[in-house]
Amino acid sequence: MTTTGAHQDDATGRAGPWWWGRRRSAVLDVGLGVVSAAECALEGVRFSGSTGLPVPVGVVFGLVAGATLVLRRRWPIAVVLVAIAITPAEMGFLMAIVGLYTLAASEVPRRITGVLAGMALVGTLIVTAVRTEQDLSRGDFEPGMWFVPVVSVFMSLGVTAPPVLLGLYIGARRRLMESLQERADSLERELSLLADRAEERAEWARTEERTRIAREMHDVVAHRVSLMVVHAAALQAVAAKDPAKAVKNAALVGDMGRQALTELREMLGVLRTGDSVKPAAAAVPLAAIGAAAAAAAAASEEGPQLEDLEALVGQSRAAGMVVELLVDGESGAYAPEVEQTAYRVVQEALTNVHKHAPGAKVWVRLAHRGEEVAMQVENGPSDAGVADAGLPSGGNGLVGMRERVLGLGGVFVSGATEAGGFRVSAVLPHGAR
Template sequence: MSKSPEGGGPGGAGPWWWRRRRSALLDVGLAVLAALECAVGAYAMVEGRLHLGGPLALAASLLGALAGATLVVRRRWPAVPVVVALVFVPGLFGVVLLVVSLYTLAATWEWPSRRRRVVALSSLALAESFGMVLVTMLAPSPAPSEELPPTWVFVVLAALVAVGLTVPPVVTGLYVGARRRLVESLKDRAHGLEAELGLLAEQASERARRARLEERTRIAREMHDVVAHRVSLMVVHAGALERVVAKDPEKAQASARLMGEVGRQALDELREILGVLRMSEPPAPADAAGLAELAGLVEQSRAAGMAVSLTVSGERRRYREEAEQTAYRVVQEGLTNAHKHAGGAQVSVLLAFVPNGVRLAVVNTCPGECEPVALPGGGNGLVGMRERVVALGGSFEAGPEPGGGFRVEAVLPSRLAAPDLPLG
């Protein structure tokens, strides 16, 4: 037997098997009403029809009261009141017990897992009620001179009474039970959705945290690219200016002018990066660093005293903005490393448009007279370049050359090329 959805449990607030105190009060009230009806009916049957008074009538009344009191356990054992009602229905009493117990049976037993027991007990109650009413109607009348209606009339009336006693409580119980189970199912689904939404919120929070971390890393790379190269050029120019200011004022003036230009470029790029932080969707800058600006980048290093050359080969094509900017940053980082660690070295910048993409290399040869320049560095420039290139699907290598010197090389795939935009 299935436990009623209203039955008690470990978390119930009512006594015993009741979840709520009002459910216990309702069952006790119904049990008292059914007990009174059964007690009166049993006493009337023994005293009036069987003509057995005295102790037997009192015993039958007590037995009827106990039968009606079984409604107290209707939520815990719903079949017990039904069975008891079937025992007492032939005595023409126990109507309250029968109706309430059939309703409880249909409402509390799970359907369709226990449909056979519900149908069997309900059918037995219907048949018994029909037989009880029919026998009572066909019993010999104390006034035989009265004309009786046809037998089929009694059969129809008995059927109507039996159906009225059994079918409505069963149908109502089935409806209430199904509705109650539907509500419980919807509650369970709502709890499940709430837990799922909580999990999704946690995942979204984690994704947002990772996105913030990635954005901070990207901004840090951009800041490093801008500051390291520009400041390195300014430091180199400042050293050269210090050496030639007394000997060659015109050259010192040119170096100072170039330092100012480099400083303004650094400020412009820093302002552009910081502006991104203040805008939700910043527009792409029209003068974003790219492959077309490599010549100017090389010229700045040449003006700082570096012996640097630029070689371009292959059919030139324009690439997407992120690819062009990454390529520019790779060359910029290679020149910055040459400024820091290979003063006086011969530096070659190679830009080759090959069938599988674009290849960039910054190579410095150091025949023995190279001297490192005392420039600060965090050691993260090449690591950042590798991350940027690999994120675009390219390859990156950096390391010493066999004959001395250092090479920084990157290859960006051809799928990053902008469609139908060849450079003339």
Template sequence: MSTTGAHVHDDGAAGPPRTGWWWWTRRRGFLLDASLAAVSALECAFEGGTFAQKTGIMPGAGALLGIVVGSVLLLRRRWPVAVVLVGVAVSPAQMGFLLSLVGLYTLAASEVPRRITAALAAMNGLGTMLVAFLNFEDSLRGSTDGDSMSVPLTLIVSALMALGLTAPPVLLGLYARARRRLVESLRERADGLERELELLAEKALERAERARSDERTRIAREMHDVVAHRVSLMVVHAAALKAVALKDPQQASASAELLGDMGRQALTELRQMLGVLRTASEVVARPAPVPVASGGSAGSGDAVFMGAAGERTEGAGAGDTCADADTVGGPCLAELAALVEESQTAGMGVELTVEGESRPCGPRVEATVYRVVQEALTNVHKHAGGAKAHVRLAYREAEIAVLITNGPSDGTPTTPLPSGGHGLLGMRERVTSHGGGFAAGPTPDGGFRVSVMVPAPAV
């Protein structure tokens, strides 16, 4: 930016050009400058006429020159350097007092580099001191006691006068410039904080919407897990009841009683889940990045149990490992044996194997593993009639793993059951919400496997 073309605001401060009439953005700024220029023109006209009369020049020419010089003050906001230079140039003619004061203030308050401001202020001060010194010398020559005042004293008085006419407007302009910068900085900071608050509010709304969506998904998943397994078993038993109703009344009676028990269990689980939804105030879990599931691709699911601690215990229950599961209203690993027994009662050949020493793993982790096994057995009931299944549960030092496999169907007809296709997706969401790994797919022999690993340090 050119130092002679710095745009100055209405308060005498420089800044980027703004729309308005010429370089004035407000009418009051124009009126102020016009008033100052008029006063300065009158002053310079009087001083110019007086100086011309002393030097033998036509007073009218001096007054006209003074009007032109004083009117330069109208340009102070646009070219403050030029105004100060004009004031320095006419200082030997002892004119432009107001012009110099206002010009120095505007220059110091503008965005002109400070070294230029200091140089022009020094030039103005030096010119004022020389003019004052010459005036004092001329006055002393005509006085009778001229010898009583020495030259050093005259220099000191001249310097003090120059300092008094130069320093105050410069310091006042520097103060106005610093204050304006501070106000602009505070305004920018306030605008930045306002923008940050708006962004935070938008993010809060997004998080709330995401939380509502996650909660809806969780409720749908819970409803699916609770209803699908029980209803699938009830449908299987209803088909069996229809087949033996006339041939074996005693077996039909037992099946009917079992259907009633399953219906009551389904209602009980639904009531428990709805009670949790009404009263629980837990934070919605955020899905974590899905790590690569142990066991690799389909057909290598047994690799998930490589190096498991402890001995294998065929057909053993998981033990009482979730004493505090009721705090969240969900099932626990201690109920896996009963879950497997229900499938066995429905005619499925299913076996439970537990590896490692059972331990509490936290109610949420245990409920997740239980629901995965439950959904996997439900899928066997739906899609692989007569197939044998194997549930393998392994306790490790910092995780718990489960593998559910089933062989191909033996051709036994199955009762058609509705399926929304969300079973595997729901299992994956449950597992990844704990930062675990999930893998599912067909096996080489035509069966299917589900492999799960969930971090579960000892509680």
């Protein structure tokens, strides 16, 4: 039966000879074994004299019995049993004390420890009582009847109780330290997992922030620049024939460029608000900045609202597109992010018509339904007689619209119509302020 101390030594990784976990433990046990063997050998001389055995026999017996203390970490029960067995010979004082301590500190069941400690106590009590009676019979000192029991009890308790109690304390302390070490290792593993998850969340936040910025840039730039390209083409066509109209188109191009720059400046200003955010944990700074920027963008009153749809439609009309705007119901108190998303959906749908269906007629429908707001942009087939402006397409417009709408818990549907056109529909919850 190995002891807790031996297990603890094995955990250090510094292997010693045989069953010892460390060389220092081996040196200590061998030293104790040598001292115990010397003690028992000297006591064997006295034992030989009292029993009539040859002195060499008593010395050899003492050496062998005392040397068993070397095995205390490997077989603590055997060491204690040997110590109890040689108690009548008045040998093994050191072996009894160290053996009981090692037994109490080991992983041996407490029931066995109690039985062996009780046997050692009784054996020491009997031997002390007999020895004390013999010494009193040879001397002139005649104490009362209480003397022998009291001396025997004190001697037996002094030999057995202190090492057993100390061993129990040391064993409990070792087990507590092992438990705390295991808990610390478990916490370290949990912290490592949490750090990995925090890094994953930070990477997810970076991806979301990049996606949001790309979507905002697309919404702001694509529509304005598309209109500017359409007006530039018209300007080029009428510059020589109708100078007045060319001047008007040039003014529109300038206004749209300024509007695009203004919206870009507002968006960048919202993103810069994240610079003042100082998160408490260094693991998610980009997530905190992204959340702050998104919240600031949603709360910005300077962003596009539903009331700006008329101006948005007017810009497309000015570029030559035939647009019909239909509004149904009374406008409610919508949250800023709802109005901005509704505006961006209509804006992106009109931009797609400029890109992919030049000359087509467009119907923009907006319906206020109390608990939600619905919008629909539908265009007819493209007019083959209208020249294509050659606007590039990245294929991200519909994806961005869908992400915006679904992000607010809405519904988004898009697809071709039977008439050869295209329809974009979205429904958003009111998100009241």
